[in-house]
Amino acid sequence: MGHREDLLEGAKKCLVEKGFVRTTARDIVSASGTNLASIGYHYGSKDALLTQAFIALMEEWGEIFQSGVTGAGGSLERFRQVWEGVLAQHEESGRVWSASLEVALSGDRLPDLRAMLAASQAEGRRGLISMLTGTPEDELDERDERTLGTFYQALLNGLMIQWLFDPKSAPSAAEFTEGMRRASEALTRPAADPE
Incomplete structure (x- = not known):
């Protein structure tokens, strides 16, 4: 591996161990065995490197369980399998989710990183749509991303916040799927005739 890859691996390690806010450039250099100048040369800034590390962690996280998803695209079976995979990885991904919440809750203190x-x-969002529906990402358009993608992202964020807040009371994949089934059923029920 070269310095660029070493830096990315070191930054991923730091994100998991320390989060965005507490990770310094020196932490990344120490974890990667590189030097401070390498961060600017390869990524432009520590924040840009941490953002790329976060994206890489999310991609790795999704790949871990995406290959085992077998249900038909958009089915309740596939929905349940995806959330089973998400919840099975919560121990490993919990610190990364905590790190992303740090940035979301930082207000204006980390504007570049937030941007x-x-x-x-x-x-x-495109990745989530693809996972849950089986549609290849290159077939998705901006409307898909802004509607279905934001919906799935809200489900994912909400589930992870519940898990971070209190893992014991967070829903199982089966409960989460049953909630989706019941919500969908209620939304598609014919409206009662007004009398």
Whole structure:
């Protein structure tokens, strides 16, 4: 591996161990065995490197369980399998989710990092749609991303916040799926005739 890859691996390690806010450039250099100048040369800034590390962690996280998803695209079976995978990885991904919440709750203290993470949301939304529906990402358009993608992202964020707050009371994949089934059923029920 070269310095660029070493830096990315070191930054991923730091994100998991320390989060965005507490990770310094020196932490990344120490974890990667590189030097401070390498961060600027390869990534432009520590925040840009941490953002790329976060994206890489999310991609790795999704790949861990995406290959085992077998249900038909858009089915309740596939929905349940995806959330089973998400919840099975909560121990490993919990610190990364905590780190992203640090940035979200930082207000104006980390504007550049927030802007970079916000810009990466479109990619994450497309990935979620693909996972849950089986549709290849290159077939999705902006409307898909802004509607279905934001919906799935809200489900994912909400589930992870519940898990971070209190893992014991967070829903199982089966409970989460049953909630989706019941909500969908209620939404598609014919409206009662007004009398």
